[in-house]
Amino acid sequence: MLDxxxxxxxxxxxxxxxxxxxxxxxxxxxxxxxxxxxxxxATEALIFAGLALSVDILLGYTGLLPxxxxxxxxxxxxxxxxxxxxxxxxxxxxxxxxxSTLVVGLAGGLxxxxxxxxxxALISFGLAQVVSKVVYNIRELGASDGLRGIPILDIEFGLVxxxxxxxxxxxxxxxxxxxxxxxxxxxxxxxxxxxVLIALKANEKRVPFLGYSIFRARLAAYMLAAQIAxxxxxxxxxxxxxxxxxxxxxxxxxxxxxxxxLGGVGTLAGALYGSILLTVMRSVVGxxxxxxxxxxxxxxxxxxxxxxxxxFGFVRPRLEAxxxxxxxx
Amino acid sequence: xxxxxxxxxxxxxxxxxxSGAAIAQESVKIGVVTPISGTYAPIGQQVRWGLELATxxxxxAGGIAGRQIELIFEDSEANPSVAVQxxxxxxxxxxxxxxxGTVNSGATLAVGQLxxxxxxxxxxxxxxxxxxxxxxCSPNVFRVNARAxxxxxxxAAWVVExxxxxxxxxxxxxxxxxxxxxxxxxxxMTEFGAEDVGELFAPLDxxxxxxxxxxxxxxxxxxxxxxxAGNDTVRFLTQMxxxxxxxxxLVVGASGTITSQNITAxxxxxxxxxxxxxxxxxxxxxxxxxxxxxxxxxxxxDPDLYGTDSYGVIHFYKAAAEKAxxxxxxxxxxxxRDLTWMTPQGEKLMRGGDHQAQQPMYVVQINGGSFDxxxxxxxxxxxxxxxxxxx
Numbered sequence: 001m002l003d004x005x006x007x008x009x010x011x012x013x014x015x016x017x018x019x020x021x022x023x024x025x026x027x028x029x030x031x032x033x034x035x036x037x038x039x040x041x042a043t044e045a046l047i048f049a050g051l052a053l054s055v056d057i058l059l060g061y062t063g064l065l066p067x068x069x070x071x072x073x074x075x076x077x078x079x080x081x082x083x084x085x086x087x088x089x090x091x092x093x094x095x096x097x098x099x100s101t102l103v104v105g106l107a108g109g110l111x112x113x114x115x116x117x118x119x120x121a122l123i124s125f126g127l128a129q130v131v132s133k134v135v136y137n138i139r140e141l142g143a144s145d146g147l148r149g150i151p152i153l154d155i156e157f158g159l160v161x162x163x164x165x166x167x168x169x170x171x172x173x174x175x176x177x178x179x180x181x182x183x184x185x186x187x188x189x190x191x192x193x194x195x196v197l198i199a200l201k202a203n204e205k206r207v208p209f210l211g212y213s214i215f216r217a218r219l220a221a222y223m224l225a226a227q228i229a230x231x232x233x234x235x236x237x238x239x240x241x242x243x244x245x246x247x248x249x250x251x252x253x254x255x256x257x258x259x260x261x262l263g264g265v266g267t268l269a270g271a272l273y274g275s276i277l278l279t280v281m282r283s284v285v286g287x288x289x290x291x292x293x294x295x296x297x298x299x300x301x302x303x304x305x306x307x308x309x310x311x312f313g314f315v316r317p318r319l320e321a322x323x324x325x326x327x328x329x
Numbered sequence: 330x331x332x333x334x335x336x337x338x339x340x341x342x343x344x345x346x347x348s349g350a351a352i353a354q355e356s357v358k359i360g361v362v363t364p365i366s367g368t369y370a371p372i373g374q375q376v377r378w379g380l381e382l383a384t385x386x387x388x389x390a391g392g393i394a395g396r397q398i399e400l401i402f403e404d405s406e407a408n409p410s411v412a413v414q415x416x417x418x419x420x421x422x423x424x425x426x427x428x429x430g431t432v433n434s435g436a437t438l439a440v441g442q443l444x445x446x447x448x449x450x451x452x453x454x455x456x457x458x459x460x461x462x463x464x465x466c467s468p469n470v471f472r473v474n475a476r477a478x479x480x481x482x483x484x485a486a487w488v489v490e491x492x493x494x495x496x497x498x499x500x501x502x503x504x505x506x507x508x509x510x511x512x513x514x515x516x517x518m519t520e521f522g523a524e525d526v527g528e529l530f531a532p533l534d535x536x537x538x539x540x541x542x543x544x545x546x547x548x549x550x551x552x553x554x555x556x557x558a559g560n561d562t563v564r565f566l567t568q569m570x571x572x573x574x575x576x577x578x579l580v581v582g583a584s585g586t587i588t589s590q591n592i593t594a595x596x597x598x599x600x601x602x603x604x605x606x607x608x609x610x611x612x613x614x615x616x617x618x619x620x621x622x623x624x625x626x627x628x629x630x631d632p633d634l635y636g637t638d639s640y641g642v643i644h645f646y647k648a649a650a651e652k653a654x655x656x657x658x659x660x661x662x663x664x665x666r667d668l669t670w671m672t673p674q675g676e677k678l679m680r681g682g683d684h685q686a687q688q689p690m691y692v693v694q695i696n697g698g699s700f701d702x703x704x705x706x707x708x709x710x711x712x713x714x715x716x717x718x719x720x
Contacts, residue, residue, distance in 0.1 A: 035421075036417075036421045037417055037418050037421035037422050040417060041414065041417075041418075044414065136504075136505070137504050137505045138505075139505060143505040143506075144433075144434075144435055144505060144506065145434050145435040145438055145458065145460070146409060146435050146438075146439065148438055148439060148442050148465070149442070152446075165446075240410070240413055240439075241439075241442055241443070241446065242409065242413070242438075242439045242442060244408075244409040244410065244435050244439065246408045246409060246410055246435075247410060251408070283414060283415075283418070286403070286404055286411075286415070287403065287415075287418065290365045290366070290402075290404055292366075292404065293366060
C-alpha cells in the first residue's frame with residue numbers, strides 16, 4: 001500500500017511521461033515541417049519550466065512563496081554566459097554554475113530561511129531586486145545592456161555532440177536536462193526529507209517536537225530550489241546567445257509563480273505544464289493582439305476562480321484514485 | 330467606398346500570401362519589434378506612426394521597385410529576452426526582408442546579434458548607446474538616428490562658442506547611464522579646452538538637491554551640465570532657482586533632461602536650458618515643414634525625433650533596395666554603405682565604416698516653454714571618428 005505522497009508522485013510521473021510524449025510528437029511535426037522558431041520557443045519554454053519547478057518546491061512543498069526566484073535563474077544565466085565567453089564548454093559552464101550556486105544558495109538561504117510566510121516572500125523579493133539593480137549598474141557585466149557574444153556550442157558526449165544551434169537536437173537535449181532536474185526533485189521530495197518539508201507546510205510548530213530542525217530543512221529546500229533554478233538558467237545563454245538584467249526582474253519571478261498556480265501548486269508536473277503553457281500562450285497571443293497582457297490576465301483569473309487548485313489540482317486526484325485502486329491488495 | 334475596397338484587397342492579399350508563394354514574393358516585408366506595452370510604449374507609438382506614414386506614402390507612390398511594403402509588428406515589451414524571441418519569429422516564420430523598431434539599446438544589441446546569426450539586416454531608429462555602432466558594431470546592424478556622442482559633440486561645440494574657456498560643473502544621476510553621459514560630455518569639453526571644476530552624482534529620485542549647492546557655488550562654474558531626467562530635473566532646477574543659483578550660469582544637459590512631459594512643472598527655471606538634438610519640428614526646410622504637416626494631419630500629434638527617424642528608415646531601406654536591385658541581405662548591405670538619402674532632417678549619409686548615419690545636429694534652447702533652434706553643427710564634426718573594428 002502506497003502512502004499519499006508516493007501516490008501523488010506516481011501520478012505526477014505519469015503526467016510528466018505524457019508531457020514527454022507530447023514533446024516528442026511536437027518535435028517530429030516541427031522537424032518534418034522544417035521549423036526553427038517553434039522548436040526554439042519550446043526550448044525556451046522548457047528552460048523557464050525549470051524555474052517554475054524550483055518555485056513549486058518552495059511554494060508547493062515547503063509552503064514558502066518565493067517572489068524573487070529569478071535571482072537564481074539570472075545568476076545561473078550570467079555565470080554560464082561569463083564562463084562560456086572564456087571557455088566554450090558546456091560541462092565547464094554547468095560545473096561552475098553548480099558550485100557557485102552552492103555558495104550563493106547557502107548565503108541566500110541563511111538570510112531567507114529565517115523568515116516564513118509573507119516575510120519570506122518579501123526577503124526573497126528584496127534579494128532579487130538588490131542583486132538585479134547591482135548587475136544593472138556594473139559595467140563589467142554589461143550593465144543595463146547585458147552580455148552578448150556567447151558562442152554557439154557543441155555539447156560533447158564522447159562519441160556524439162549536440163550543437164546549441166541545431167533546433168531539434170538542442171530541444172531534445174533540453175527536454176532530457178529538465179527531466180533529470182525533475183527526477184532529482186521528485187526523488188528528494190519522496191524521501192523522509194520531503195516529508196519533513198510537507199510537515200513544515202502543514203504545521204510548522206509541531207515539526208520540532210518530532211525532532212527535526214525547521215531551519216535546516218528549510219535551508220535545504222531553499223538550496224535545492226536555487227540549484228534547479230540556476231541550472232535551468234545556465235541553458236538560457238546557450239539558446240539565445242545573450243543575457244540581460246531583465247532575466248532577474250520581478251516579471252520573470254512573477255511569471256514562474258503564475259505558471260505554478262496555473263498548473264497546480266504542489267504537483268511538480270503541474271509547474272512544468274503551467275509554465276510551458278504560459279510561455280507559449282504569451283508568445284502566440286502576443287503575435288495575435290497587442291493587448292496580450294489583458295488576455296493572459298483573464299485566463300489567469302478564470303483558472304484561479306474555476307480551478308482554484310490549478311489544472312492538475314483538478315486532474316491529479318482522479319489519477320491518484322485510479323492508481324490507489326490498482327495498488328489495493 | 331474606395332478605402333473599403335482597398336481594405337478588402339489587402340485582406341485578400343494577406344489571405345492568399347499564406348498559400349501562394351507567388352503573391353508573397355510581391356510584397357516587401359519589414360518586421361517591427363517595438364515596445365507596444367510598458368514604460369517605453371510612448372516611444373513605440375512614435376516609431377509606429379513614423380513607419381506607417383512613410384509606408385503609406387511609399388506604397389502610394391509605387392512601393393519599392395514596384396513592390397508594396399508590408400509592415401509586421403511585434404511587441405518587444407522593452408525587454409531584450411522578449412524582443413529576441415519576437416524578432417526570431419519575424420525572421421523565421423514571417424521571413425521578413427528587414428527588421429527595425431528596437432528601442433532600448435539592450436534590445437537592439439541582442440536582436441542585432443540574432444540578425445547576424447540568421448544572416449538578415451536590421452536598423453535601429455531610436456537607440457542612443459554609442460557602442461551599437463562603435464565597440465559592439467555588427468555588419469548586420471545599421472543606425473539611422475544620431476547616437477549620444479553626436480548629441481554631446483554638437484552641444485559641446487555650441488557651449489564653447491557661447492562661453493570660451495568656460496568653467497564647467499557636472500551633475501548626473503548615480504547610475505551607469507548617468508555616469509557614462511557625464512563622462513562623454515566631459516571628454517568633449519576638455520577636448521575643446523574647458524576647465525573642469527567638479528562633478529557630482531546624486532541618487533535617482535533625490536528629493537533634496539540643496540545639499541550639493543554649497544559645492545556647486547564654491548566652484549563658481551560658468552556652465553552646468555546635467556543628465557538627470559524626469560522628476561529629478563524638476564526638483565533639481567526649481568531648487569536651484571529658489572536658491573538664486575541659476576543667475577547667468579548656462580545650464581545644458583542631455584536630450585532627455587527636459588522633455589514635453591516635465592517642462593510645465595519646471596516652469597521658468599527651464600528657461601535658457603540648452604541641449605543637442607538630431608531633430609526638432611522647428612527645422613525650417615520645405616521637406617520638414619511638409620513632413621510635420623502630414624504627420625499632424627494623420628495622427629493629430631507632433632512628430633518627435635523617434636517618429637521622424639522611423640519615417641526616415643523606410644526611405645533608407647527603399648533607397649538601398651532600389652540601388653542594390655534586390656532584397657538579398659548581402660547586396661542590400663553593400664548598397665546601404667555610404668548611401669545618401671533624404672529625410673525630414675535633410676540629407677543623411679550612412680557611413681560605411683561603422684554603419685552610423687551622419688546628419689547635421691542642432692542645439693535647441695528653451696525660451697518661454699518652447700524649444701528654439703539656436704545652433705547647428707555640421708554632420709561630420711558631430712560624428713567624430715569611426716571606432717568600429719569588426720568590418
